Amino acid sequence: MTEAVISLDAIKKYYYMGEFTIRALDGVSMEIKRGEYTAIMGPSGSGKSTMMHLVGCLDSPTEGIIYIEQEDTSELGENDLAYLRNAKIGFVFQQFNLLSKMNALDNVMTPLMYAGYSYRERVEIAEHALEQVGLGDRMKHRPNELSGGQKQRIAIARALVNDPAIILADEPTGALDTVTGEQIMDLFEQINEQGRTVIMVTHDPEVSSRCRRAVHLRDGKIVEDI
Amino acid sequence: MFWEFAKLALKSMISNKLRTILSLLGIVIGVASVITIVNLGESASESIQQEIAAVGLETISVTARTRDREVRRLFDLELRDRIEQEIEGIDVAIASHQYNTRVRWQNKSYSGTVMGVGHQFAQSMEYSAVEGSFFSDRDNEENRQVAVLGSLPAEELFPDGDAVGQFIRIFRGDTARTYRVVGIMEEKSPSFNIQFNQYVYVPYNTYANRLTNIEFVQNYVMKTVPGADVLQVADELDAFLDRIVGSEHYFLFTPSTIADMAANVTNTLSLVLASIAAISLIVGGIGIMNIMLVSVAERTKEIGIRKAIGASPGNIMTQFLIEAMTLTLFGGIIGIGLGIGISNAVVNFFNWDFYPLVNVYFLAAGFSMAVGIFFGLYPARKASKLDPIEALNYE
Numbered sequence: 001m002t003e004a005v006i007s008l009d010a011i012k013k014y015y016y017m018g019e020f021t022i023r024a025l026d027g028v029s030m031e032i033k034r035g036e037y038t039a040i041m042g043p044s045g046s047g048k049s050t051m052m053h054l055v056g057c058l059d060s061p062t063e064g065i066i067y068i069e070q071e072d073t074s075e076l077g078e079n080d081l082a083y084l085r086n087a088k089i090g091f092v093f094q095q096f097n098l099l100s101k102m103n104a105l106d107n108v109m110t111p112l113m114y115a116g117y118s119y120r121e122r123v124e125i126a127e128h129a130l131e132q133v134g135l136g137d138r139m140k141h142r143p144n145e146l147s148g149g150q151k152q153r154i155a156i157a158r159a160l161v162n163d164p165a166i167i168l169a170d171e172p173t174g175a176l177d178t179v180t181g182e183q184i185m186d187l188f189e190q191i192n193e194q195g196r197t198v199i200m201v202t203h204d205p206e207v208s209s210r211c212r213r214a215v216h217l218r219d220g221k222i223v224e225d226i
Numbered sequence: 227m228f229w230e231f232a233k234l235a236l237k238s239m240i241s242n243k244l245r246t247i248l249s250l251l252g253i254v255i256g257v258a259s260v261i262t263i264v265n266l267g268e269s270a271s272e273s274i275q276q277e278i279a280a281v282g283l284e285t286i287s288v289t290a291r292t293r294d295r296e297v298r299r300l301f302d303l304e305l306r307d308r309i310e311q312e313i314e315g316i317d318v319a320i321a322s323h324q325y326n327t328r329v330r331w332q333n334k335s336y337s338g339t340v341m342g343v344g345h346q347f348a349q350s351m352e353y354s355a356v357e358g359s360f361f362s363d364r365d366n367e368e369n370r371q372v373a374v375l376g377s378l379p380a381e382e383l384f385p386d387g388d389a390v391g392q393f394i395r396i397f398r399g400d401t402a403r404t405y406r407v408v409g410i411m412e413e414k415s416p417s418f419n420i421q422f423n424q425y426v427y428v429p430y431n432t433y434a435n436r437l438t439n440i441e442f443v444q445n446y447v448m449k450t451v452p453g454a455d456v457l458q459v460a461d462e463l464d465a466f467l468d469r470i471v472g473s474e475h476y477f478l479f480t481p482s483t484i485a486d487m488a489a490n491v492t493n494t495l496s497l498v499l500a501s502i503a504a505i506s507l508i509v510g511g512i513g514i515m516n517i518m519l520v521s522v523a524e525r526t527k528e529i530g531i532r533k534a535i536g537a538s539p540g541n542i543m544t545q546f547l548i549e550a551m552t553l554t555l556f557g558g559i560i561g562i563g564l565g566i567g568i569s570n571a572v573v574n575f576f577n578w579d580f581y582p583l584v585n586v587y588f589l590a591a592g593f594s595m596a597v598g599i600f601f602g603l604y605p606a607r608k609a610s611k612l613d614p615i616e617a618l619n620y621e
Contacts, residue, residue: 058534058614079538086536097531097618101237113227114536158535 004031004067005165005197006055011064013050013220024050025061026220032199034165037192039208040201042217048201049170051217055199056089056168057081069165086114090159094171096151098143098158104130105139108158115162129157133187149180156187167191169200173207185210227541228548235549238521239556246553249517252510253557253597254564257590259503261565263496264586266572273578274488277417283481284450285350286316286460288467290442292475298442300471306446313466315459317451320344321430323444329379329426330395330402336382340396341425342433348374348411350449353422358390358409365408366429369436373405374427377413384410396426398437456480510557511601518550518605529609530617539610546609550602551595558594562587 013025025047032038040048053059054066057073066073068084076084091097098107108126117125130139133153143151152172159167169188173181185207192198200211208214216224239246290301309319322343329336347353348360355374365372373394380389389410395402405428414422434440450459460480467476522529529542537545566582573580 053615056534058618079540082533082536082538082541085534091534093618097527097534099528099531101234110532111535113230114532114538114541119229162536 003034003070005034005036005069006032006199007067008051008055009065009067011051011054011061011066013047013054013059014062023220025054027064028217028220028222029064030215030222030225032197034197035192035195036213037189037198037211038200038213038215039211040199040215040217041203041205041208043203045219046217047220048203048217050220052168052170052199052201055166056091057084082114086111087162088164088166090162090164090167092152092155092159092167092169092172094174096143096148096155096175098151098154100143103140103142104135104146104154104157107143107154108161111158111162126157126161129161130154132160133157147180148176149183152176152180152184153187156184156191160191165197167196167198169198171202171204172200173202173204181207227544231545231548232552234545235552236556238549239553245517246556249513250510250553250557250560252506252508252513253554253594254510254561256503256505256507256510257558257561257594258564258568259499259506260590260593261562261586262569262572263499263503264583265565265569265581266499267492267496268581268583269569269573269578270488270492270576271485272581273576274485276579284317284452284454284456285481286448286450286456286463287477287479288446288448288463289477289479290444290475291477292471294475295441297471297475301442301444301476303443305470306443309446309448309463309466313459313463315450315454316463317449318346318350319446319448320347320350321443321446322347323430323433323438323440324425325398325438328397329383330397331383331392334383336379336426338379338424338426339421340433340437341427342430342437343427344430347427347447350447351414351420351422353414354412355409356412357387358407360409360411361427361429366431369432370429371403371405371432371436372408372429374409374411375407376411376425376427377423379424379426380410394426396428396437403437507597510554511597514550514554514598515601515605517553518546518602519608521549522546522605522609525609526612526617526620529612530614530620533612533614534618542612543606543610546606547599547602550606551598554594554598554602555591558591561594562590565590 008028008030011025011028012023015022015024028051040051042048054061057068060074068088073081073084099110105123105126108129109122112122112125127139130136133156135150135153135157138146138150143154172188173184176184188198188200189210200207202208214226215222290298292298303321306319306321310316320343322341324339324341326339329338329340345361345363345366348355360374361372373396375383375389383389383394384392389407392407393404394407395404411422416422428437450456457480460478464478467478532542570580
């Protein structure tokens with residue numbers, strides 16, 4: 001049996017708004033195994049983005065423990081969490097979230113800087129990553145000079161550049177037209193075939209149909225896991 | 227990592243030119259003041275040293291300061307002789323007195339100062355004649371009506387030269403007496419209160435007995451024995467004069483007292499400029515803090531993205547500290563340039579030589595960076611503590 005890369009143990013995330021308590025996640029337990037390609041689905045407000053943030057160590061749960069590669073993340077400090085996000089997780093966002101003042105190459109080089117690579121190594125690795133996503137000829141372009149699909153490719157190159165075990169994608173095709181969306185999905189499929197665990201948050205059935213596993217959330221609980 | 231962040235900071239400074247300039251104004255003024263102070267102080271003290279070197283370190287001057295006729299009478303030639311004899315270390319004491327008047331030759335006229343002075347004056351001051359010679363001991367002893375011209379009266383009265391041997395008329399009130407020109411002096415830059423070039427010199431005895439009816443010596447210029455400790459001699463002289471005329475009735479100048487006075491002036495100036503510098507550096511620092519807080523707020527999203535891709539709080543903090551430092555260093559460099567310009571202009575205005583203290587430029591640049599770090603600390607800390615999710619969702 002393959003080991004669990006991510007495991008969630010009775011996760012609760014509550015937001016307190018005065019008298020109201022919003023139960024964004026209300027007791028979610030699940031495991032994701034190495035190399036899995038999982039879609040997290042659900043209507044807006046179902047808690048899928050919250051789950052994404054928790055798995056990505058951008059936020060911590062109110063209750064419960066998240067394990068990333070068997071490591072208890074509740075024990076980790078800010079710096080250790082930053083290391084985890086840098087080394088083990090790659091994020092891809094719906095709105096790309098590129099650094100607008102820097103060109104494609106500099107964007108992709110940034111995670112390598114935080115990982116402590118020398119400038120020369122950073123350039124080499126980042127150029128290779130951009131070539132992998134088909135942007136070898138757009139390295140010096142700034143995000144505002146590129147199309148949505150190209151921006152998302154930069155974001156994917158940036159997510160891959162530190163060779164993380166897990167790729168977290170939050171509606172990665174949400175801001176793209178159908179054809180471009182398809183191409184991006186192909187790219188994720190390739191990434192998954194290389195052995196990386198891919199988790200994709202989406203409400204688009206087209207997208208989830210290409211994933212091997214679909215977890216449906218509603219009101220902070222798992223209602224279906226196929 | 228340092229260069230990446232410094233480069234980013236420079237880029238954003240260039241894209242926000244006006245904002246950068248306004249936020250740096252305080253630092254620029256502060257650093258410019260510091261550089262001005264230091265350069266002016268150094269140039270002034272160097273120039274004073276040079277003036278001292280021009281009259282010679284071995285000069286002491288005593289000026290009578292009294293309206294009391296009884297006390298005034300104490301300032302006589304006998305006092306000069308006693309100083310020469312009784313104060314060890316005084317080589318020669320020269321009496322002098324002066325008044326402002328007109329001097330005429332043919333139809334030309336010079337308005338200036340006539341100085342009655344001992345014959346040793348020229349030699350003691352290392353002041354030489356370009357034509358003829360300074361008057362002699364005999365001219366003085368015999369009350370001869372001879373005059374020596376400084377370069378200004380020489381030029382005004384005898385633009386065509388050939389002054390020696392001519393007879394000029396020196397006025398005293400409405401009456402004039404005739405003096406024979408025996409020498410023209412070289413140009414010599416003024417030292418302290420002696421404006422060498424402006425005077426018409428006549429022998430002291432002639433001045434006292436024939437030209438005027440003065441009852442007292444206005445000024446004694448003294449030369450110390452070579453190798454004597456001028457300050458010690460001055461102290462002895464001071465004690466001696468206190469006994470004879472009373473301490474409140476004269477001024478005693480040595481090069482060092484004059485240097486002290488000049489230093490006081492420079493110190494006052496420095497103090498004023500230093501206060502300006504301190505205030506503007508604080509105000510400038512607050513300006514930097516303000517602009518950095520704006521920058522952090524504007525770039526909340528960027529901070530969120532950086533955190534998501536693995537920036538630690540320390541990384542974020544470093545980034546904003548380097549940015550603040552780059553900003554203030556840039557301001558510091560502008561301030562240094564401005565300070566050099568201002569001090570150079572002032573030095574030229576006073577006709578001093580420019581003595582810049584280059585080491586201080588590096589110190590000022592370092593200090594500017596320190597201001598950046600100090601006032602950038604709070605905004606940088608704030609940035610590093612932003613919640614990643616909130617930052618990412620910030621629009």
